[in-house]
Amino acid sequence: MHYERLALDLVTLNVDGVECRYGSVKVLEDVSLSVKEGDFVGILGPNGSGKTTLIKSISRSLKPYRGTILLNESDIYTLKGVEVARQMAVVPQDSAISFGFAALDIVLMGRNPHMTRFQMEGNKDLAIARKAMELTNTWHLSERPINELSGGERQRVIIARALAQEPRILLLDEPMTHLDIINQLEIMDLVKSLCMREKLIVIAVFHDLNLAARYCTSCLLLKGGKIFSTGSLDEVLTSENIRSVFRVNAIVKKHLVTNSLFVLPLSPEKSSPAKTCSIHLVCGAGTGAALMKLLLDEGYSVTAGVLNVLDTDFETAQFLKIPVTTEAPFSPITEKTQEANLAMMSRASTVVLTSVPFGHGNLQNLETAKQALKNGIPTIVMDEVPIESRDFTGGKAKELFSELKCMGAVFVSNQNELLQWLNVSEEKAKTAILEKNRILSHLKPGSIPGSTERK
């Protein structure tokens, strides 16, 4: 888009201590936000946290009960509708249109704030509308009635209309709800490039944390109508914040390819009843990561070892706060760590061996498992991948494997079988504990019938 403006014509938006109410219900409380040209602010938060309300109050639709919203130093609620509309465009959440206007007509309506009451659209308006439609890849739809377009096409036309307003501020209220992945990326790329090239202010509500992480320069995390956290993505998008705001356990990491943060939701924060059994995992190279989470979710206490620092399983264990015996990166297991591991293992009620590949670096882990079995700890072997194909020790691992089998290790072929087996032993353990308690209670002097009479 070609904006005709002076170099010093700076646009700022200041939201200061805004409180919004629907009737007497507070939906937004003490929200402040200051944005300048070129900022791309993401508004994040769960349903009902006040994201849309904030957009509404910024777009002059819901006058705040308290606080001010200043556009270039003037309160937007004292400005005229058209004056604001010349500077600010809004892409709403839902854009169903019941009349059969042609797409081009819809985009031309974006020119309304720049036209006088009886003016008809001129060449300039048409050129601007066309440019906007080409940018959003909707020009080929220009003659089609808007109500015949698909959701994604329609949303792109609506975005073109917003661009035809030649705004300095673009408010997007979950604009990607109707779009598929390619459309999402294309539109967000476009918005991002406008934000950078034309120094647009973009304020967008996101449901998709990854999309937010990829495009925003800063963000605002809302919880229950209040700002929970604000600042750069790194500061706001942490797994702790996500857990406390969305009540979801999530991994947040910098992605190697996109070099932006990515959020992987794992599970809703839930508390399965804690189990009595504890499990020690012999794993590595990512074979234990999924199992760690699964077992934790089931309520087992989990330990793991020996893992090399920086191994995928190590990082997962760190994230899930699982105790681990560790060895330095890319180093073979020393005797000392092996002993530590054995100690950890003997505190567990079951040892689980994942389908980890064995090399000379981690062969000792198998030895340890053998030791555990000798000490009477039940050992389960996940036999998902044949040992032949993951034995890099010239047969030694295979040998140890058959020894384990002889000594009574249980071989299971998938996670479900493992869980079944664990359930059975959990039940046994519970009965054993109940039995023990019963016996203990009989032995207690106070509980013997008649003993109270002696007093």
Next chain:
Amino acid sequence: MTQEEIEKTYFQRTSRWKYSIILLVLALFVTVIVSLNVGYAQISFPDILAILAKQIPFFGGLVDSSLFLPRDAAIILQIRLPRIIAGIIVGAALSSSGVVYQGVFKNPMADSYLLGVSSGAAVGASLSMLFGAGFSILGLGLIQVAAFVGALCAMFLVYNIARVGSRVPITMLLLCGIAVNFFMYSIVSLLEVIAGDSLHSIVFWLIGGFSNVLWSQIWAVLPLIVVGTVASYFYSRDLNLLALGEETAHNLGVNVEKVKNRLLVFASMVAAAAVSLSGLIGFVGLMVPHITRIIIGPDHRILFPASIITGAIFLVICDAIARVIATPFASTLELPVGIITMLAGAPFFIILLRKKKQSYAL
């Protein structure tokens, strides 16, 4: 496509608008002339044209008055022309308010009687027919005045019940309109039950028609209708934006509540004025905007004037039919035009709808 070609195709559409308006005006003129010819007394087209030409200021002096009989001039000017003009005015008024209501409410069921106009007018008219004597104000009979006052009262009632603070939510308006309409019609039914001799005239008024329309009555309602319609037309681009939803219209700089309030007041005033002239003529305000939208598209800048002229043409034709259709059976019997609008309009509309049903929206 080059930019020039795009501009050309786009502006071709706007010039198409001009042609369709010119075409519609011509069609209206032809309809008027033909319909002046329709009636019990046979008056030829040259005579009709001469009589009309005689009425044009300055130019009229050049027309030789021996070309036509004074009796024919009286029939044309005092009997047929007022009816036809009334038909034009009422058709235009009902369609214009129908377009506005459908645009503001984004509801295909909205018509010019939506906000209680019809039922309020019906109560007023019935009351005056039952209890009123035959006096008149400003050339208007008591029935007309009572109908107009009744319509405005009902409308203000609906509007104020629906109002929440300074906002008027669309759904509230629709529901209140329906509720008040039911309430008022039950009063009308009550009046009909106790009406006795006046029952016939109440029933006729409720169907609507133009028999016995006088010039004085036309002059009385015309200013209201012209002012209301022209004022509504100023907002036709806002109506386009309102079609995108109130929120969007607001974001595009429309002062939604103000525009909505004004449009509703204008449209109701226009409808009330029309009703007071003709009684309750159904179908026009509901269907003419739809018919025009199917043919010409949803842009209110053309839809609005096109609907007005279409409504006028439609009602003039219907009235002409109403005048003559019963003559073979009884030469003095004349059907109320309201029956014809529905009998002729409904099938026509259904045919159009079926043809376009895939793409028609609203």
